[in-house]
Amino acid sequence: MKRVVIVDDSEVILAMVKDALEDAGCDVVAMTEPTTRADFVGEQIPDLVLVDINMPQFYGDDLALFLKEAWGISAPIYLFSTLDEAELERRAHECGAAGYICKGWGMERLVSIVRDILDLPGDSTAGA
Numbered sequence: 001m002k003r004v005v006i007v008d009d010s011e012v013i014l015a016m017v018k019d020a021l022e023d024a025g026c027d028v029v030a031m032t033e034p035t036t037r038a039d040f041v042g043e044q045i046p047d048l049v050l051v052d053i054n055m056p057q058f059y060g061d062d063l064a065l066f067l068k069e070a071w072g073i074s075a076p077i078y079l080f081s082t083l084d085e086a087e088l089e090r091r092a093h094e095c096g097a098a099g100y101i102c103k104g105w106g107m108e109r110l111v112s113i114v115r116d117i118l119d120l121p122g123d124s125t126a127g128a
Contacts, residue, residue, distance in 0.1 A: 002118040003027045008052040037071045046075045053081035061095035
């Protein structure tokens with residue numbers, strides 16, 4: 001089973017995305033902030049990481065860099081935000097993220113994109 005880690009400061013967003021991705025067949029870990037590498041990785045290295053940009057304790061693009069450089073996370077990291085798409089694309093490029101997903105695209109498109117990234121069966125109409 002593919003493992004997705006979601007980092008977002010909104011408990012509501014975390015719950016909605018977690019439910020949708022679990023329904024799509026993913027093992028999902030949702031957190032408001034990663035505290036240690038062991039907590040982040042758990043028993044299985046993630047296959048995908050979704051990171052919100054605007055969080056009170058840090059910016060997601062800074063977190064993406066930290067996850068790759070300090071913790072050695074090699075899974076694709078996608079920025080996941082309500083930012084304007086052009087700004088989100090720019091920030092994803094600058095921090096070396098694998099891509100981005102706009103929250104405004106809706107849950108169906110999010111699930112479709114994640115299915116494409118993880119090569120999971122199901123509807124495939126990905127963006128980013």
